[in-house]
Amino acid sequence: MKASTTPKVDNKKKYIYKALAVAFWIIVWEALARAVGSELIICSPYKTFRRLLELCVTPEFRSAVAFSSLRILSGFFAALLSGIICAVISSRFQVVRILLQPITSVIKATPVASFIILAIIWFGSRNLSVFISFLMVFPVIYLNVLEGIDNTDRKLSEMAKVFGISPLKKLVYIYFPQILPFLISGCSVALGLCWKSGIAAEVIGISTGSVGEMLYRAKLYFETGDLLAWTAVIILASTLFEKLFMLALKLIKRKIEGAGR
Amino acid sequence: MIRLENISKSYGKQAVLSGLNLELNDGGRLAVMGRSGAGKTTLLNIIMGLIKPDSGSVLLPEGARLGAVFQEDRLIEPLTAAANCKIVMPKGADAGRIPETLGSLGITPELSEKPVSELSGGERRRVAAARMILSEPDIFILDEPFKGIDSETLPKVTEAVSKAAEGKTLMLVTHSPDEAEALGCRVMQL
Numbered sequence: 379m380k381a382s383t384t385p386k387v388d389n390k391k392k393y394i395y396k397a398l399a400v401a402f403w404i405i406v407w408e409a410l411a412r413a414v415g416s417e418l419i420i421c422s423p424y425k426t427f428r429r430l431l432e433l434c435v436t437p438e439f440r441s442a443v444a445f446s447s448l449r450i451l452s453g454f455f456a457a458l459l460s461g462i463i464c465a466v467i468s469s470r471f472q473v474v475r476i477l478l479q480p481i482t483s484v485i486k487a488t489p490v491a492s493f494i495i496l497a498i499i500w501f502g503s504r505n506l507s508v509f510i511s512f513l514m515v516f517p518v519i520y521l522n523v524l525e526g527i528d529n530t531d532r533k534l535s536e537m538a539k540v541f542g543i544s545p546l547k548k549l550v551y552i553y554f555p556q557i558l559p560f561l562i563s564g565c566s567v568a569l570g571l572c573w574k575s576g577i578a579a580e581v582i583g584i585s586t587g588s589v590g591e592m593l594y595r596a597k598l599y600f601e602t603g604d605l606l607a608w609t610a611v612i613i614l615a616s617t618l619f620e621k622l623f624m625l626a627l628k629l630i631k632r633k634i635e636g637a638g639r
Numbered sequence: 640m641i642r643l644e645n646i647s648k649s650y651g652k653q654a655v656l657s658g659l660n661l662e663l664n665d666g667g668r669l670a671v672m673g674r675s676g677a678g679k680t681t682l683l684n685i686i687m688g689l690i691k692p693d694s695g696s697v698l699l700p701e702g703a704r705l706g707a708v709f710q711e712d713r714l715i716e717p718l719t720a721a722a723n724c725k726i727v728m729p730k731g732a733d734a735g736r737i738p739e740t741l742g743s744l745g746i747t748p749e750l751s752e753k754p755v756s757e758l759s760g761g762e763r764r765r766v767a768a769a770r771m772i773l774s775e776p777d778i779f780i781l782d783e784p785f786k787g788i789d790s791e792t793l794p795k796v797t798e799a800v801s802k803a804a805e806g807k808t809l810m811l812v813t814h815s816p817d818e819a820e821a822l823g824c825r826v827m828q829l
Contacts, residue, residue, distance in 0.1 A: 537713040540687050540705050541727040541774050551726050555717045635717045635754065 421603040430607040438592075439611075446507060446589040447615060450576035453511025454568065460512075461519030462561075468520075469527040482517040490514065494579045503583035507576035507590070514575040515568040522564030526557035550634060558631055565623060573616040640664050641686060641778065641808060646695035648681055655681050656692070661827075665700070668809040670819035673829035679812040680710055682829070683782050686810065699778070704729070706776025708784035710812075712763045716756040720746055720766040723755055727774040740769045743799045745792050760787040768796055772803040779809040785818055797821040 404423050411422035421429075433439045468475035485493075490510065497509050530553055538548045580590020581597075589608060596604035643661040647654065655678035663669050671679045684690040686697060687705055699705075706727075714723050724737050741751045744765040755763055764787050771779065779800070788796055801822050811824050819826050 533709070533711060533713050534715060536687075536689050537707075537709065539689070540707050540780075541770075542704060543726060547726050551715060551718065551722070555715065631717075635719065635722065 418600050418602055421606055425603050426606040426610065429603040430610055433604070433607055433611075442587060442589045442592055443611065443615065445585075445587045446576065446580060447619075449505060449507040449588075450511045450572050451619065453508040453513075453576065454515050454572045456508070457512045457515035457568070457572075458519050458565070461516050461564075462523050465520050465523035465527060468524055475524070478520070482521060485513060485517045490575050490578060491582065494582045497579070498583045503580075503585045506579045506583040506585055507588065510579035511572040511576040514571045518568040518571065519561075519564045522560045523557060526560030527553070529560070530556045555631070555634060558627070562624065562627055565627065566620070569620040569623060570616060573612060573619075577612055640698070640700060641810070642698040643682075643686070644696050644698070646682075646685060646692045646697070648678065648685065648690065648692050656685075659695070663808060663810065665808055666806050668804070668811070668822060668824040670811040670813055670822070670824035670826045671829055672813060672816070672819070672826055677829040679829055680782055683707075683780050683810065683812055687780060703777040704775065705778050705780060706771040706774040707780040708764070708767045708771050708782065710782040712755075712767045714755040714763060714766060714770075717754055719753060720751040720755055720758065720762075720769075723766060724770045724773045727770055729775055732773070732775065736773060737769075740773050740799070741766070744769050744796055761789055761792065764788050765792070765796060768800055772799065777807055779804045779807055781809070781811045781813075781822075783812055783814070785813075785815075794821070 407420075407423050411417075411420045414420050417425065464474070464478060468478055493513055494506065494510055497506050501509060534552050534556075535548075538552055543552070577590050577593065579585070580588040581594050582590075584591055584594050589612060592608050593605060595601075596608060641661070641663040643659060646656050646659040646661075648656040655676075659682070661669075671682060673679055681690060685692050686699070687707060688697075714720075715726075718726075720741060721737050724741065725734060728734070728737075738748055738751060742748075746762065746765055746769065750758060750762060755766055758766065764785065768784060771781075781800070784800070785793055785796060797818065798821075804822075809822065809824065811819060811822055813819055816826070
């Protein structure tokens, strides 16, 4: 057999390359901050990091992160659950699929700011990010899961019918493994979206005690260091949750695939 | 007993089965043979309830469990061979029979722990046969079950299927008179 000529990058090298890429952009950031020479316009990475550490130990930081995480993730999980349920119903009843089609199209096409302003009028600002996060995640999960269901192998369903496999086993072992790749891809997109839209809602609605409010205050007082530090917090929280959630999905997948062991 | 009365089925204008009557007693074994497109698979699918006939009726013993090796493997790709077998087993069945049955068909413990997508065509057919055996059916339905299985392993597989189907009803679709004979089937030409 002929050996592959494609360079094989092992995991260790991949991490080194990633770290080098991050280091490169931090150097560019530092160079830019020095060139501009004004903390008001661009704060250096060192000062941002120092501010981040200062913020981390304050009780205000912990309560703001908890406030926003709780609401944004509540919206995410509510949309995940209802997206899956609606996709299952739509796959069985054409009328539900037709009814939901314009709703999902409108949600996808409407600027998130319009929904945020409407939601402030309807619900006020305290739980705004729950609603906005739900609204952004729902169509992504619904459409991905529906596509997954549409792509399930009909012949496997027939096999299950002949062998008299129970509905629960059918769901876990036949449908779930086939839908999971679609769900993973939907969740990967939705997790980024829910944080971005949720925080944007908190900034516009100035939700008291939220990360969005901290960002708003930083903008108000031209605290560029705070702004970048809070942005780093959002990125870290979003990435951490995405990694944990994807890991959980992969563990479930592995558990199902080895069910006979 | 399997009883088919006046079964007709057409695809468009092409009549595949026309006024077919068939009776197979409990414990009977029947091989259906015939040219491609004669309606053999359609007949099995009608018995399994996967296709509705245009007319006629199918009578199966009440509560009879069906087990099948389909024309295609119809295995759940990401699952291991053992997991594919486990999910069709009746409630309370002994899971210890899985390695035993797979082993009797030449599927080693290492192979049985691999996702079926990594198995060869012949190995997948044997897993499909093991799955049918482990589902403990009252009626065995086999649609060209041994295609792709090498001649060395074939006697082992037919023996295992024949042993599992002792005293049970079996219907086989095949192009090979040898397979029909190995399973002790009377032959019906379609």
